[in-house]
Amino acid sequence: MKPYKKGPFLTSNHTQKPIMESKFFRSFLITIITSIFFFLLPISSDSSMDFLRTLTGVRPGTSAAGISKLKQYLIAIGHMSEKSQFANNDNFDEELVHAIKSYQKFFSLPVTGFLNPETLDQLQKPRCGVPDNPTATQSRIPAVSYFSFFPGKPRWSPTKKTLSYSFPKGTRQDAYAAISAATKEWSQQAPLKFAQTPDYDKADVKISFQVRDHGDGSAFDGPGGVLAHAFAPPDGRLHFDGDEQWVDAAQAGKMDLETVGLHELGHVLGLGHSTDKDAVMWPYIDFGVRKHLNKDDIDGIKALYK
Structure with a gap:
């Protein structure tokens, strides 16, 4: 009996074995699927690093x-x-x-x-732009705590019970909820409360999105690298790099506004960087991650405002 064709396979009347046509077809199919897979992968932006x-x-x-x-x-x-x-x-x-x-x-x-x-x-890795200050005042118990302060241990005056904060007009809407959540988290641990005000010019803490050279002596570098920075008390300026991909969530490939805001508000209150990787005040912040204050962060703020 003569063999007959069925679909892309050439078979006999005894067993159905694929020959050259089927091998070519499967190779072609794998190539197409692989191409589609890589086409659908998110394309990462060039980093300044x-x-x-x-x-x-x-x-x-x-x-x-x-x-x-x-x-x-x-x-x-x-x-x-x-x-x-x-x-x-x-x-x-x-x-x-x-x-x-x-x-x-x-x-x-x-x-x-x-x-x-x-x-x-x-x-x-992406990080905060505030210097690490390796010679800054650090905890006297390095085996237990890893927090640090700015040189001179600046902090807000004991008579200051509430810090007003504000955003300039046109600020992205998701920043408001993100910063509100971050201020509430710090207020639970520090003897200071935060209150949002519409008066940006008179606010104690001025929060804005900036790009590249924005006049404060610490230019941003575009996507990747430095994400944000803030100034020690009583300056109150907090800047996010407007070139980053921000989102108010722990989303893959994006940077969480709340986590970075929580970190930068720690600087606004007077904390330096921590060498505890799990601390919010650790200088580096991964994409797609949301962090909350840990023991080292809480110990640091309580030591500063005791």
């Missing part, structure tokens, strides 16, 4: 494009002196080695002084 990818394996005593950007970044986050005379060159010098060691020690990374994978991975 992408330059770090080219620095993998760069060692002290060498030069590489991007080193000067790294130096400027380490100055901005408090691990390299602003007075450095070598901040604008691409040489991996001793000053940079010292700065990297300071960074590695602060974040409990292997202290090597060079750009190992762990250090580069940490550097590329």
